[in-house]
Amino acid sequence: MDKEKLMQEAIQIRERAYVPYSKFPVGAVLETADGKLYHGVNIENAAYSMANCAERTAIFKAVSEGERSFASLAVAADTEGPVSPCGACRQVIAEFCDPDMPVYLTNLNGKVKETTVSQLLPGAFSTEDLKYAARK
Ligand SMILES: O=c1ccn([C@H]2C[C@H](O)[C@@H](CO)O2)c(=O)[nH]1
Numbered sequence: 001m002d003k004e005k006l007m008q009e010a011i012q013i014r015e016r017a018y019v020p021y022s023k024f025p026v027g028a029v030l031e032t033a034d035g036k037l038y039h040g041v042n043i044e045n046a047a048y049s050m051a052n053c054a055e056r057t058a059i060f061k062a063v064s065e066g067e068r069s070f071a072s073l074a075v076a077a078d079t080e081g082p083v084s085p086c087g088a089c090r091q092v093i094a095e096f097c098d099p100d101m102p103v104y105l106t107n108l109n110g111k112v113k114e115t116t117v118s119q120l121l122p123g124a125f126s127t128e129d130l131k132y133a134a135r136k
């Protein structure tokens with residue numbers, strides 16, 4: 001899928017964000033290996049810490065529909081530069097997406113940072129770490 005289109009859709013889907021507290025809508029579009037798109041927005045709560053970010057919404061939607069193989073991710077917000085995913089999302093992205101998978105971060109002014117999953121979270125804790133303790 002064309003990365004410009006993915007980023008445009010990430011910008012547009014922000015309309016569906018539920019952000020009465022932060023008033024900071026974020027949109028994410030996750031592309032599967034076979035070209036299907038899963039859209040996500042941030043969803044907040046009166047108990048503030050219950051907020052779910054756009055990136056995790058998109059990933060959880062896709063995984064709960066049976067998807068396990070992903071090709072790219074775009075994220076958009078009204079930030080000065082390209083939006084920067086939070087630590088929790090970086091960990092969840094690393095769980096499901098290949099280290100070399102492209103991630104397109106953008107804002108509303110056309111600023112784009114093209115990065116990868118492993119660049120977003122170098123040295124991620126992973127399933128490999130769990131295997132070491134389980135070896136005994
Ligand atoms: O990459 C990001 C960064 C922040 N947020 C959300 C969490 C919260 O709802 C609001 C303000 O932090 O933005 C996302 O969805 N994705």
Ligand SMILES: [Zn+2]
Nearest residue numbers: 053085086089
């Ligand atoms: Zn996040």
